[in-house]
Amino acid sequence: MSDITMIHAPQKRVPFAQEAAGALTILALGAVGYFLYPDDLAFLTRLIGIAFLVLSLDLVTGYCGVATLGHAAQFGVGAYAAGIACIRGVTDPVALLGVGLVAGTIMGLISGALITRFRGLPQLVLSIAVGQLVAGLANKLSWLTGGSDGLSGIEPGKVFGVFGFDMYSRTGYLFSLAVLVITFVVLQRFVRSPFGLMCRGIKDDDLRAKMIGVSIYPRLVAMYGVAGAVAGIGGALTAISTGVVGLDSVSFERSAEVLVMLVLGGAGHLWGALAGTVIFMIFEHVVAAANPFHWMTMVGLLLILIVVFAPRGLIAPVMSLWTKMTRKGKAA
Amino acid sequence: MRTVFSIMTDAVAYGMVLFIISIGLSIMMGLMRVVNLAHGAFAMIGGYLASYALRDLGVHYSVAILLAVIGTIIASIPFELLLYRRIYRKADPLMQVLMTIGITFFIIGIVNFIFGPSLKPIPLPPTLSGPLDIGFRMLPTHRVFVIICGITVALALWLLIEKTNFGIRLRASVDHSGMADALGIRTEIIYAATFALAIGLGAFGGVVGAEILPIEPYYALRYMVTFLVVVSVGGAGSILGALSASLLLGLADTTGKYLAPEFGDFFFYLSVIVIVFLFPHGLFGKAHA
Numbered sequence: 001m002s003d004i005t006m007i008h009a010p011q012k013r014v015p016f017a018q019e020a021a022g023a024l025t026i027l028a029l030g031a032v033g034y035f036l037y038p039d040d041l042a043f044l045t046r047l048i049g050i051a052f053l054v055l056s057l058d059l060v061t062g063y064c065g066v067a068t069l070g071h072a073a074q075f076g077v078g079a080y081a082a083g084i085a086c087i088r089g090v091t092d093p094v095a096l097l098g099v100g101l102v103a104g105t106i107m108g109l110i111s112g113a114l115i116t117r118f119r120g121l122p123q124l125v126l127s128i129a130v131g132q133l134v135a136g137l138a139n140k141l142s143w144l145t146g147g148s149d150g151l152s153g154i155e156p157g158k159v160f161g162v163f164g165f166d167m168y169s170r171t172g173y174l175f176s177l178a179v180l181v182i183t184f185v186v187l188q189r190f191v192r193s194p195f196g197l198m199c200r201g202i203k204d205d206d207l208r209a210k211m212i213g214v215s216i217y218p219r220l221v222a223m224y225g226v227a228g229a230v231a232g233i234g235g236a237l238t239a240i241s242t243g244v245v246g247l248d249s250v251s252f253e254r255s256a257e258v259l260v261m262l263v264l265g266g267a268g269h270l271w272g273a274l275a276g277t278v279i280f281m282i283f284e285h286v287v288a289a290a291n292p293f294h295w296m297t298m299v300g301l302l303l304i305l306i307v308v309f310a311p312r313g314l315i316a317p318v319m320s321l322w323t324k325m326t327r328k329g330k331a332a
Numbered sequence: 333m334r335t336v337f338s339i340m341t342d343a344v345a346y347g348m349v350l351f352i353i354s355i356g357l358s359i360m361m362g363l364m365r366v367v368n369l370a371h372g373a374f375a376m377i378g379g380y381l382a383s384y385a386l387r388d389l390g391v392h393y394s395v396a397i398l399l400a401v402i403g404t405i406i407a408s409i410p411f412e413l414l415l416y417r418r419i420y421r422k423a424d425p426l427m428q429v430l431m432t433i434g435i436t437f438f439i440i441g442i443v444n445f446i447f448g449p450s451l452k453p454i455p456l457p458p459t460l461s462g463p464l465d466i467g468f469r470m471l472p473t474h475r476v477f478v479i480i481c482g483i484t485v486a487l488a489l490w491l492l493i494e495k496t497n498f499g500i501r502l503r504a505s506v507d508h509s510g511m512a513d514a515l516g517i518r519t520e521i522i523y524a525a526t527f528a529l530a531i532g533l534g535a536f537g538g539v540v541g542a543e544i545l546p547i548e549p550y551y552a553l554r555y556m557v558t559f560l561v562v563v564s565v566g567g568a569g570s571i572l573g574a575l576s577a578s579l580l581l582g583l584a585d586t587t588g589k590y591l592a593p594e595f596g597d598f599f600f601y602l603s604v605i606v607i608v609f610l611f612p613h614g615l616f617g618k619a620h621a
Contacts, residue, residue, distance in 0.1 A: 067426045114609065120425055121367060122612040125564040128557050129604045136598040252557065256433055263430055293449060293549075297441025303434025304415060307427050 019185045026184060026274075030177040034170075041173045043285055045241045048176040051277040052234020053254075054261050055187060055270060059227040061259070062267035063191060064220055065203035066116055067124050069255050070131020071231065073111060076138060076250030078104035078232030079239040083151045084144060086239070091157035093175065097236050104232015105225050107134075112224025116217060119206075128252070135250040150246035154239055165241070172241030179237060183230060187270055190226070199223050200268075260303060266313025275315055337469065339590050345475040347582025348482030349541030353555075354562040355489065355574045356530030356537075362569015363506050363526050364420040369432040370411075371534050371559055372552040373439040378404045378535025379547030380443055383452035393457040397539050404535035405528050411435060412527050420523060421509060436552050449549045454542040474543050481540050482575075485533065489571055502526065506569060565607050567614025576615060 033044045053075045060066045081103030082096045090096060111130045115123055138145050145151055158164045163171045190196055202209045202216050210216060239245045248254060257280075265276020288295040310316065357371040382400035385391050391399070415435065419428050456474060464473040493499040504512040505519050513519050538547065545555060558581075566577030581600065588599035607615070 061426065065426075067429060069429065114605065117609070118612045121361070121564055121568065122608050124367065124425060124429065125561055126605060126608050129561070129601045129608070132557065132597060133601045133605065136601065140598065253553070259430070260433070263426075267426075293441045293444045295441075296437045297445070300434045300436065300438030300441060303430055304438065307431040307434065308415070308418065311427060 019188055022188055022270075023181045023185050026181050027177070030173075030180075034173065042169045042242070043281075045169050045173045045176050046238065047277065047281045048173075048180050049234045049238035049241070050258065050261070050281060051180060051274055052183065052237065053231050054258050054265075054273045054277045055183070056227040056231035056234065057258050057262050058267060058270065058273040059187075059191075059230065060112075060220075060224055061262060062269065062273070063196065063203060064116075064199045064223050065206075066127075066220065066224075067120075068115060068127035069124060069252070069259065070111070070115075070127040070129070070134075071227075071258060072250050072252075072254035073131045073134040074104045074107045074228040074231035075235040075238075075254070076134060076245075077107040078228075078235030079245045079249050080138060080145055080151065080235075081232070082236035083154045083239040083245040086154045086156055087151070091155070093156045093159050093240050096156060096240055097179065097233055100232040100234075100236020100239070101229050102232070104228040104230070104235065106228070108228015108231070109221060109225040112221040112228070116220035116224060131250070131252060131255055135247065135252070138250050139247055145245075148247055150244050151239075152244045154243045154245070156240045169241055176237050176241060179233065183233060184270065184274075187230070191270065195219070195222075260299065263306060263313055264302070266315030266319075269313075269315050269319065271319075272313050272315035276313065279314070335590070339586055341471060341475055343583040343586035344579065345478045345582075346544055346586055347579035348479050349537060349544050350558065350562050350582055351482050351537075351575050351578035352485050353534050353537030353541065354559045354566075354578060355485065355571065356533035357559055358563045358566060358568055358570065358574045359489075359526060360530040361563055363502065364416075364523055365422075365568075366416065366419055367425050367428045367432065367560070368416075369429060369556050369560060370435040370439065370552070371530070372555045373436045374404055374408055374531045375534040375538030375555075376547060376551040377407055377439065377443060378538040379454065379542055379551065380447050380452055381535075382539040382542070383454050383547060384447065386455055387453075393460070396454075397536065400539050401532045401535045405532050408527070408531045412524060416527065417520075417523075436556065440549065440552050444549050451549075452542075452547040454539060454547065456543070478540055478544070481536075485536075486571060486575055493571070498522075498525070561604050563614075565604060565611075565614055567611075567616040570614070570616040573614055573616030 034041070037044065053071065056074060057068070057071045060068060060071070078100035082100040085099045086096055090099065111127070114130055115127045117123075118126070139147055142148075156165060159171060159175055163175070165171045191200075198209070198214060199219060202214065202219065206216055235245075235249065238249070261276040261280040262273055263276070264280055265274065266272025284295065287298060306313070353371070353375050357368055360366060360368055360371075378400040381403045382396045385396040385399045386393065415431060419431055422428065460473050460477050462473055463470040464476055466476075493502060501512070501517045501522055504515070504517060505522050509519055512522075538545075538551075545551070548554075562574060562577050562581060565581065566573030566575070581603070584603045585597070585600045588597075592599070
């Protein structure tokens with residue numbers, strides 16, 4: 001773990017260099033998607049929405065070591081809140097993002113208070129139960145959420161009163177990309193803050209953290225709140241850009257899928273979360289259309305292979321190569 | 333009164349099916365500390381094999397059960413040797429969850445590729461279908477059969493674990509695997525035997541419970557959570573715990589569905605949250621350091 005701490009230790013270099021590099025990389029990738037695949041923008045917008053959920057899961061699983069199979073709840077609550085607010089008359093997209101953020105945060109705090117109380121099996125089961133409870137409510141409160149038909153007819157207004165949402169989801173895509181860049185930069189700062197580092201410490205050895213006087217539970221709940229906010233933004237973005245919110249956004253399958261994405265990319269790195277989302281979603285887009293059962297076989301095989309051969313995700317070899325290169329550069 | 337009685341019968345039968353399938357998982361989690369989400373997938377293999385044996389080979393119901401159990405155990409051997417062995421008693425539940433979800437997806441994909449993606453009925457023999465007169469009320473024979481199966485499994489397991497040489501070794505390995513190893517107990521053989529026992533029970537439960545939990549392509553995913561919840565509520569490794577948790581959750585679920593069907597699983601998961609929050613190690617479980 002020492003190499004990771006080295007990277008994240010405060011460094012005296014150009015201020016904001018890392019953040020700027022991160023933002024530019026995402027923007028460059030986004031531009032590639034925008035110009036090379038103009039027909040697939042709806043899919044790419046959905047991908048960005050899911051990326052928020054995976055980032056959010058990374059905050060609790062990768063940075064705090066919480067094993068959860070109910071994380072879609074935060075995403076879904078954000079999506080439903082934004083959708084309902086939009087139908088009831090709040091049409092400004094930025095305000096809707098705020099609605100999603102607040103709803104996600106509240107949901108995150110509630111589930112965090114329940115889930116992070118224990119570790120191991122009880123934690124896992126509680127996370128599943130919370131997720132299923134939210135899914136059950138979303139299905140049953142059909143006067144509010146549309147039930148199994150889903151919530152439709154979400155027609156947000158123009159972004160800043162200028163850019164309207166079009167059927168090619170150009171606006172939706174660029175809007176989502178911009179929000180992703182901002183969120184990513186903020187999160188990069190956040191995970192290297194004293195609070196973020198302490199969460200990492202709790203993950204590595206919670207007993208030792210307790211011994212040096214850290215109260216673990218409130219920190220984990222707070223982290224869950226932040227994760228809920230990120231997931232809520234993602235949910236709201238998805239609701240705004242697709243115009244519908246379905247039960248799939250709170251489903252157990254969604255929770256399991258994002259966990260797969262996170263571990264595929266590499267838990268404990270923000271870049272790992274993004275890489276995993278992009279690889280998984282594109283892979284799914286291509287294969288699952290052909291045959292859902294072949295898709296399941298391949299995902300299963302992929303998961304087994306990751307756990308056996310690359311338990312730290314695909315990002316780990318890239319990161320170690322990067323560290324080696326930068327160190328060599330310094331030595332020379 | 334009539335409603336209460338039929339709720340009770342259905343609840344107990346449902347609880348017994350949950351028990352037969354989950355007890356294998358519970359023993360496995362108590363001994364190997366593996367959060368095995370793929371348990372339902374093995375029950376599903378059992379169901380598919382039984383359905384195939386009954387409908388295409390035309391054998392008797394009892395033979396089909398036997399074939400399903402043995403076939404599932406044979407099918408599970410490569411998984412044990414290649415995969416499960418790596419994650420026994422590993423502290424990180426996340427890796428266990430991921431690997432066993434991977435196994436579940438893999439099995440679903442393969443099984444549906446071989447047998448085709450459709451509902452697999454398991455026709456009952458004439459002796460088990462139809463109603464049974466118990467003096468003052470008629471009961472579906474199959475429900476009675478399932479309840480008897482559940483009680484038999486519970487008693488047999490209790491005898492096996494409390495009264496036999498194998499049971500003593502098993503309990504020693506649960507309490508302190510390293511010390512059991514040092515005293516000359518071949519723990520890897522105990523693990524393998526327990527794995528086979530757990531998978532066999534899962535397959536058995538999958539077949540006899542097919543009337544209540546129908547065998548369908550996504551069986552493993554649909555009930556994955558349910559089985560895990562039973563073990564968690566009962567406490568891993570405890571027969572009494574698994575039995576009481578199965579009956580309790582069976583009652584909560586069936587009652588909820590009878591009285592407030594529009595809320596579906598809501599009561600089930602609400603009671604799960606309450607119980608797990610109050611008893612994090614389950615009703616009859618022991619805390620593991």
